[in-house]
Amino acid sequence: MILKIIENYDHVVKFKQMNSNKYNWKIIEKIYEQALALKPEDRNQYVKKQADGNTNIYNQVVNMLKIEDNDEFMSGIPNEITTEALNKQFDMSRIGHFEIITKIASGGMGVVYKAQSKLSDVKTTVALKTIRVELKNDDLESRFLNEKTILSKLKHKNIASLIDAGVSNDGVPYIATEWVDGDNIMAYCDKNKLGLKSRLELFLQLCSAVSHAHNQFIIHRDIKPANILIDNNDQVKLLDFGIAKLVEDDNLNNTQTQIFTPEYAAPEQINGKPCGVVTDVYAMGVLLFEMLTAEKRFNLDNLSLPERIQTICKPTVINASTAIKKSQHPIRSNKLKGALNIIINKAMHVDENRRYETIAILQSDISRYLSDLPITAIKDSWFYRVKMFLKRNMIASILTSLLFVSLTVGLIYSIHQTQLVRQEALKSQQLYEFYKGSYNSAAPVEGGDTTISAREMFINGAQNFDLNKISDLYVRAQIASDIARVLSEFEAYDLEKEFLTHALDFYTENMSHYPTEFLHTSIIRSVVEQNSGNSEQAILILSQAYKKSLAFDVLIQKRTEALINLGLFNKTLYKTDLALDYYNQAEVLALQVKDYASIAKVNYYKYSLLVETEDNDVLEKMLQTAQINFEKAYQSNNHPDLLSVKNSKAMWYTTLGEYEKANETFINLDESYRAFYGVLSYPQNINHANVHYYLGNFEHAIKLTTSALDRMDELKIKPGFKHMAAKIIQARALTELKDYQSAEYLFQQAYEYFNEILPSTHIAMLTLNTYRMDHYLKSGDFSKALELSQEMDSLAESQLIETASTKTRYVNIMLTLANLNSAVNQHPKALNYYLKANEVMQSNTKKQGWIYWVIQAGIEKSHYKLKNGYNDKQFKLATKNLYAILHQDNWYTQFFDLDL
C-alpha cells in the first residue's frame, strides 16, 4: 500500500515558478543568504541586481524572502491532524466491522474488547480479541483466513463459537467470538459452593467440548480457568480455541513467545516440542486438580524462568487429596483419594506416553467413577507397556488409538443405561485380556520382546484367545470383530475370517436386534475376500448380506457403504454395468440423508468407471458433483471419518491430474495423521509418492516409497499389490534419475510377481510393461523396448484403449509408444501416438505435471522431423517448462536437446 503511494509521488504536480535545476538552486541559495544578511528594505534591490534579468531566479528569491513576515507557515502540524492521524490510522473505536464498547482485559497476546458487529441490523455482541502485531509475520492475513475456515467448523454447545476473524484495514489482526456473560469456572464453583458431583459434571461438559475439537484435529493449547466461562444457563463455554496456534510464531519455539499460560502448560509445550492431543489432556488434568481442590497446582509467581521450567518438568506427584487447605472447602479430602487421585495424576503425567491417549478416555474414566465402575487408569502400567512395545515396533499408534478409543465409545452416551454400561465394561475387560494374552505370549520376560514383531504378537494373541469364555454373546461378537480389525491391519486374512465368522454367526441369528452390525461386519468380511483377490466371493457375501438386511431397519449410511463396495468389487471384474448400477443406488441413498462424503465418493468412482466411455459433459458433471460434495463433507463438522474424506479428495485430485492440489491435500493429511496418531499411513505414502513422480520430485517419490516399504517389512506384511505399487513408482523415479540398475531390479521383481498371478492381457500387466518399456528406452536397451512394444502395439491399439480405466494410464501408454517410435526414427508413428496422448490429456484438465510438456515437445519434435508445420515457439516453451521441472541430468534433456 505504501509503495503504491510512493509511486504516486513520481507524478508530482508541477509547481509554478518552481525550478529544480540544481545549478539554479546554488545561485538562488547564495543570493537568498546574502539578501537575508541585508536590511529588509535593501533586499529587493540586491536580488534584482544579482538575478541579472533572470526572472525565475528573481521571483523565487523574493518569494522566499516573504517568509520573514509569516511566522505561522509550518509552525507545526495542527493538533487536529496529528490526533486525527493517530486516531484514524490506529482507530480504536472500530476494528474491522466491529464497534468497540469497552476494553475488558489486556494480556500477553493482545487486548480483549467487548464489541458490537455493525454488519447487520441485528447487533451481535462479541468478544473481540486483537493480536499484537509484533508477534506476527507477513502472511498474517492468509493465515487468519485459513484458521477462520477451520475454526468456524467448531460448532458445539460448550464452545464459544467463532464469529469472525481477519485483519482490519489498519493491519490489526482480530478474532471475534460469541460473547459469553458469566464467571470463570473456578469462580463459579467457589461462588456456588459446588460439591464433588457437580464439579465433575461441569468437567464432563468441558471434556465433550475439547473432544469435539480434537475430532476436527484442532488442539486448544491454552486451556485454563480464564478461558472457561459458565453462562447464565449454567452451560460451560470454552473460549479461544486454536488461537494459541494462530499467534504462534513459526520461527520461534514456544518458550520464547510464551503464548500459553505456564501454570497449565505441559512439559513438551514448555520445551518447545510439538503439541498434540495429550497437551490438552495435561492442561485438563491441572484444571481438574484445581477445580477439585480450589488450590493452585503450581505456584510459579516468584520463580525465574529456569525454576519454572524445572517445577513443571520434574516428575513430582502431588495428590489432590492432600492439597486441600481451606477448611470450608465443600469437598472432603478423602473423597479424592483413590480413583480421582489416579485420574488426575495420569492426565497430567510428565511423560506424554503415560497420559490418557485422548480426552474421550479421560471423560469415560470420570463417567465410570461417577457410576461406581472401575476406571481404566488403574491399568496404567499394562497399557503403557503394550503401547511402548507397539511404538518400538513402529506400529501405527493408529491401531492402538483405534482400539483404545473403541474401549470407551458408546459408554459415554449410555452412562445411565446400566445394561449397556455393564456390557461395555465387560467388553473392555476382554480386550485387556486379549492385549495381555498377546503381550504375554510374545514377551514372557520383561524386556525380552525385541525380537518379535507386533504382527506376530497379535496373531499369536488372537490364536490363543478363547472367545467362548465370554458368556455375553453380544460382547463376544463385538470382541471378535474388534480383534478382526486388528488382524486386518496386518493383512492376516485367514485368521481375520475366523473371527469375523464368529461375529457374523451371532449377528445373523439376532438380525432383528443388530441389523446394522450385521451389515457392517459383512462389509468387512467381503473386503477380506476382495483384498485376497477373490472378488466373486466378495460380491456373493456382500450382496446376500445386503439383501437380507433390507428387511430390517439398517442405518442408511451402512447401506450406502455396502452398495459402494459392491460397485467397487464389480469394477475389479470389469462388470461396468453392474458397478454403475450399484453406484447409482448408493447415490440415491446418500442423497436422501445428505451424506455428502458418500455422494462425492460415488461420483468420483463413477467418473473413474466411465472415463473411457462417457461423453465429456457427463464426466464433467460428475467431477463437479464430486467437487461440491467433497467440499460440503469437508465443511460439515460431523463427518465421522474426516481422514477418509481427505484421502478420497487427494486421490480424486490425482486422478484429475491436479498434482499440486493432490500434493497439498496429502501434506495436510499427513499433518492430521501425525498430529493424531504420531505416524503416517503407508498406503497413503505410496499414493503420495505417485503424485511426487508426476510433479517431477523423484527424490521425494523414492523417499516415500522406501519408507512405505520399510513399514510393510516391519509389519511383516506379505508381498502384495501394495508392495508392487511402491516398487513400480520407485523404479520409475529411479529411471528418471538414471539409476537404471536399481530400477531394473525393482521392475524385475514386480514383473515376476505379476507374471505369477496375472494373465498377460491383464490391465496391470500391460501398464507395468509400458513402464518397463519406457525404462528400457531410457536406459538405452532398445532391443528389449522394441520387443515389448511389438507385443503391446496391437494390444494398445485394440483392447487397451477401451479398458484403460483412467486417462492418466492411457496417456502413459501412448506416450511411451510415442517416445520409443521417436527414438527409433519412426516419426509418423510417433506423431500419431503423441497426438493421441495429447488428445486425452487435453480433455482431462489443465494442470498435468511434466508429462504434459513432454507430449508438447514430442509433437513439435515429430513435426520438425517430418518437416510439416513445426512451431519453434511452442517447442521452446515446452522444453523450457520441462527442464524447469525435471532434474537437469534427466533423460529428456538429451532427448529434446536438438539442434532444430
Next chain:
Amino acid sequence: MNQNNAEITHLLNKSNIDQNTWDDILPLVYKQLKAMAHNIKSNHRKDDFLNTTSLVHEAFIKIQKNSKLNLSGTKHFYHVAALAMRQIITDTARAKLTAKRKAIEHSLDGDDVIELSDKKSNSITEILEIDKALDALKEVSPRLADIVTYHFFAGYSFVEVANLMDISESTVIRDWKKARAWLFSSLQ
C-alpha cells in the same frame, strides 16, 4: 525476535542501503509503528494525547530491544520512521479533505462551505501541498528535504535532527529556515 523485527534489522544492517532497501523497510516500519500506536493507545485513555515523536521513539525502543542495531542502524531507523510518519499524516490529511468535500456535495445548506474555507481546512490543504513540494525540494537539495521530514513531519527536535544528520544544531536551524522559505515560495 519476531520476523518483522528480524527483517527490519537485517535490512538496516545491510552495508549499502539503496532506494530498494528503503522501499522494503518502509512498509515494515510502518506496520511496526501502527502496532506500537495500537498498543500504546489501547493502554491509554482515549483522550490522551499521543504525539508522533513519542510514537516513533516507542517503536524504536521495541525494535532495539530485540535486535542489535548499531549506530548507523539506529539512524536508518529514525530516518525510515520519519518517512513512515510523513506517510501516515498525509494519508490522514488527504482522507480528511476528501471526507469534507463529500460532505459538501451531499449537503444542501451552505454551512459546510464556510467550514472548508476556514483556517483548519486551509492547514490541511497546506500540509498536502507542503508534502508535494517537499518532493520537489528533494530534487533540489536532499538535505533540506530530510530536515523538513524529520522536524516537521516526524516532530524530531533540532538537536535530534543534528545528531541524526551529523551536523551542528545551528546548521540545522539555518537550513530549516531556508527549506521553509523555499517551500513557502513554491506554494505562492
